Amino acid sequence: MSAATGFTVDQVRALAARHDEPAWLLEQRLAAFEAWQAAPYPSSQDEDWRRSDFRHLDLERGLPLVTPNGGAHPRPDAADAAGFLSFCDGQLAAQRLAPELEAAGVVLCPLHTALRTHGDLIRDSLMTRCVPVDEDPFTRLHAALWTAGTFLYVPDGVTVPAPLLSAVQLSHGGVAALHHTLVIAGSGAQVEVVEESSGGSADRTLSVPVVEVLAGSGSQVGFSAIQTWHHGVTEVAHRRVWTGRDAQVRLTVGSLGCQMVKSFVGAVLAGEGGSAKLAGIYFPEGGQHLDYTTMQDHRVPHCTSELLFKGALYDRAQAIFRGVVRVRPEAQQTDAYQTNNNLLLGQEARADSMPVLEIEADDVKCSHGATLAHLNDEDLFYLRSRGLESGTAQRMVIAGFFEPVLTTIPLTSLREQLQQAVRERIAQH
Amino acid sequence: MADGAELVIRDLRATVAGKEILKGVNLTLGAGERHVLLGANGSGKSTLAYVLMGHPNYTVTGGSVEFAGQDLLALEPDERARLGLFLAFQYPKEITGVTVSNFLRTAVEATRGEKVSLREFSKLLTGHMATLEMQPEFARRYLNEGFSGGERKRNEMLQLLALQPKLAILDETDSGLDVQMRQLVANVVRELASSNTGFLVVTHYEDVVRQMQPQHVHIMLDGRIAMSGGLELVERLGAEKSFDWVREEVSHGAVN
Numbered sequence: 247m248s249a250a251t252g253f254t255v256d257q258v259r260a261l262a263a264r265h266d267e268p269a270w271l272l273e274q275r276l277a278a279f280e281a282w283q284a285a286p287y288p289s290s291q292d293e294d295w296r297r298s299d300f301r302h303l304d305l306e307r308g309l310p311l312v313t314p315n316g317g318a319h320p321r322p323d324a325a326d327a328a329g330f331l332s333f334c335d336g337q338l339a340a341q342r343l344a345p346e347l348e349a350a351g352v353v354l355c356p357l358h359t360a361l362r363t364h365g366d367l368i369r370d371s372l373m374t375r376c377v378p379v380d381e382d383p384f385t386r387l388h389a390a391l392w393t394a395g396t397f398l399y400v401p402d403g404v405t406v407p408a409p410l411l412s413a414v415q416l417s418h419g420g421v422a423a424l425h426h427t428l429v430i431a432g433s434g435a436q437v438e439v440v441e442e443s444s445g446g447s448a449d450r451t452l453s454v455p456v457v458e459v460l461a462g463s464g465s466q467v468g469f470s471a472i473q474t475w476h477h478g479v480t481e482v483a484h485r486r487v488w489t490g491r492d493a494q495v496r497l498t499v500g501s502l503g504c505q506m507v508k509s510f511v512g513a514v515l516a517g518e519g520g521s522a523k524l525a526g527i528y529f530p531e532g533g534q535h536l537d538y539t540t541m542q543d544h545r546v547p548h549c550t551s552e553l554l555f556k557g558a559l560y561d562r563a564q565a566i567f568r569g570v571v572r573v574r575p576e577a578q579q580t581d582a583y584q585t586n587n588n589l590l591l592g593q594e595a596r597a598d599s600m601p602v603l604e605i606e607a608d609d610v611k612c613s614h615g616a617t618l619a620h621l622n623d624e625d626l627f628y629l630r631s632r633g634l635e636s637g638t639a640q641r642m643v644i645a646g647f648f649e650p651v652l653t654t655i656p657l658t659s660l661r662e663q664l665q666q667a668v669r670e671r672i673a674q675h
Numbered sequence: 676m677a678d679g680a681e682l683v684i685r686d687l688r689a690t691v692a693g694k695e696i697l698k699g700v701n702l703t704l705g706a707g708e709r710h711v712l713l714g715a716n717g718s719g720k721s722t723l724a725y726v727l728m729g730h731p732n733y734t735v736t737g738g739s740v741e742f743a744g745q746d747l748l749a750l751e752p753d754e755r756a757r758l759g760l761f762l763a764f765q766y767p768k769e770i771t772g773v774t775v776s777n778f779l780r781t782a783v784e785a786t787r788g789e790k791v792s793l794r795e796f797s798k799l800l801t802g803h804m805a806t807l808e809m810q811p812e813f814a815r816r817y818l819n820e821g822f823s824g825g826e827r828k829r830n831e832m833l834q835l836l837a838l839q840p841k842l843a844i845l846d847e848t849d850s851g852l853d854v855q856m857r858q859l860v861a862n863v864v865r866e867l868a869s870s871n872t873g874f875l876v877v878t879h880y881e882d883v884v885r886q887m888q889p890q891h892v893h894i895m896l897d898g899r900i901a902m903s904g905g906l907e908l909v910e911r912l913g914a915e916k917s918f919d920w921v922r923e924e925v926s927h928g929a930v931n
């Protein structure tokens with residue numbers, strides 16, 4: 247294989263050298279790369295992959311890893327955040343953290359920077375258990391080539407009073423962006439994080455993010471990931487929370503951009519008494535194709551998990567929701583719920599919803615529900631009977647459909663920006 | 676919206692799911708008048724209310740309706756509302772994600788045809804909610820979602836007070852309410868009536884009828900207005916405890 251084509255081992259080595267990475271990390275990268283090369287695509291027989299074909303990505307041809315191109319770095323508009331970390335084209339563009347949080351030991355910095363100060367912690371956590379390297383070809387590709395990362399550490403007992411923002415932007419396309427986000431919350435820590443990905447272009451652009459959120463015992467952690475990528479971007483994402491004893495976590499994902507998305511969203515309930523809420527919204531249009539696999543993985547007793555995914559689809563858009571609830575034999579007294587609501591707004595829009603219950607314990611409360619609906623004339627009539635024009639009534643019902651999930655996003659500025667984006671999309675149809 | 680408006684229904688016929696329900700309804704309500712509509716379950720009272728408001732499931736097959744000098748049946752439901760017609764639903768819909776307050780403000784602006792400042796709206800909302808003995812948190816809840824029967828009815832009354840229509844049709848707004856709440860409904864009717872809002876009230880409760888002091892009482896039977904009169908009809912119903920006598924008198928031609 248020549249160095250000019252394909253993802254290459256030289257890319258891996260250059261990356262490690264540029265950041266003077268520790269040997270263990272280079273080893274992790276190289277092993278992952280070798281495994282990825284042996285099988286660059288998931289099997290089309292695999293339930294999680296067979297509904298989305300990624301061969302158009304032409305991974306063998308490779309892609310340049312994103313590098314700074316000297317463009318302007320828009321500062322995130324996040325006055326209401328306690329701190330932010332902003333990346334543009336794989337490079338740190340701006341950062342801020344409230345001084346009192348820094349004094350309390352909170353760390354919010356690029357992952358490469360944190361390797362020098364929190365090397366052992368990262369070595370112990372980075373793609374070891376939450377999203378393991380060897381989960382699938384894309385986790386391997388990510389482990390081999392992650393280019394930049396967000397690191398957040400909140401020490402035991404520390405409460406971060408306002409949300410923190412991680413912004414990932416691309417000023418151009420034709421590149422691969424592999425951003426890693428590692429959040430480690432200590433015992434009893436409380437923090438809300440919002441991650442926003444945007445930019446890219448219609449040129450072949452691939453985003454392969456991995457988010458790992460490790461919530462220590464008794465911690466309360468919220469993480470919202472919102473992507474508004476250019477409509478030409480392909481994203482294959484893994485986002486997962488790992489709960490310690492009595493931890494309460496929430497993971498919300500929102501999807502407005504991209505041509506094609508494969509998104510794994512999950513919670514591993516690994517400490518007794520933990521609870522996880524997973525929420526998602528998607529609002530595709532045109533030929534956008536969104537494919538979700540969610541996982542509520544109960545490994546220990548006495549945990550609860552709740553999932554609510556809501557999608558509205560215009561035009562020929564397609565959404566696939568495969569919701570797995572897994573209750574391992576030890577995980578007695580599990581409560582797990584799953585709801586997926588789809589609203590079909592386009593003539594040729596399609597939504598498939600597949601609950602998968604893998605229950606291996608016997609003392610379990612578990613339920614799932616899926617709805618598929620069009621706009622309801624009687625609902626609209628109720629609103630119109632109060633003087634609202636048909637269009638206004640429709641906009642209100644569609645925007646309202648997303649509200650139960652949007653209201654879980656803690657950063658007011660981002661929530662309002664999303665509500666605005668939803669209204670704009672409605673207005674365009 | 677000051678002043679009432681006249682409603683004239685002539686030989687109105689309508690079907691739902693291919694079945695004829697309204698079989699020639701004739702009814703005239705003068706501007707600002709209060710009318711009560713009684714009738715057995717299934718006689719077509721809600722159907723009449725829905726048809727007047729323009730419900731998509733009902734098809735008008737004959738007759739005409741004039742309201743505020745316009746051909747009501749030619750108008751969209753929202754145009755009817757903006758003309759000053761209001762229907763308090765027997766079973767109002769749940770709309771997820773739309774708060775009572777957001778909806779009400781949009782509706783007030785739509786019917787008035789102008790923006791209403793947040794300050795003015797808050798004042799209006801607080802006032803009406805106090806009248807209806809509603810807790811302020813109520814305004815932030817999603818429209819009818821998880822509302823109790825009584826809360827739904829209260830919410831319909833809140834919309835009625837906020838929109839100040841020319842003519843309000845109340846479809847069993849008093850059902851499922853305790854005596855005290857029924858009293859409140861009657862008070863709201865009287866208060867709006869004093870500013871000349873007309874009423875067509877579908878009810879099964881004598882106490883409500885008496886308190887709202889209607890000028891006219893109608894009894895519906897099998898999709899027609901079978902009998903019209905005054906409060907004496909209510910008295911007779913109270914004594915007979917059924918509508919059978921209406922049917923008998925109608926079939927013997929002893930109407931009006």
Ligand SMILES: Nc1ncnc2c1ncn2[C@@H]1O[C@H](COP(=O)(O)OP(=O)(O)OP(=O)(O)O)[C@@H](O)[C@H]1O
Binds near residue numbers: 692717720
């Ligand atoms: N969508 C529908 N499909 C079929 N039949 C209907 C439909 N809606 C109403 N009907 C029928 O029309 C008739 C009149 O119903 P309507 O609801 O108007 O009666 P009502 O007088 O309001 O009764 P109630 O006092 O019980 O509220 C009933 O026989 C009812 O079953």
Ligand SMILES: [Mg+2]
Binds near residue numbers: 720
């Ligand atoms: Mg009825």
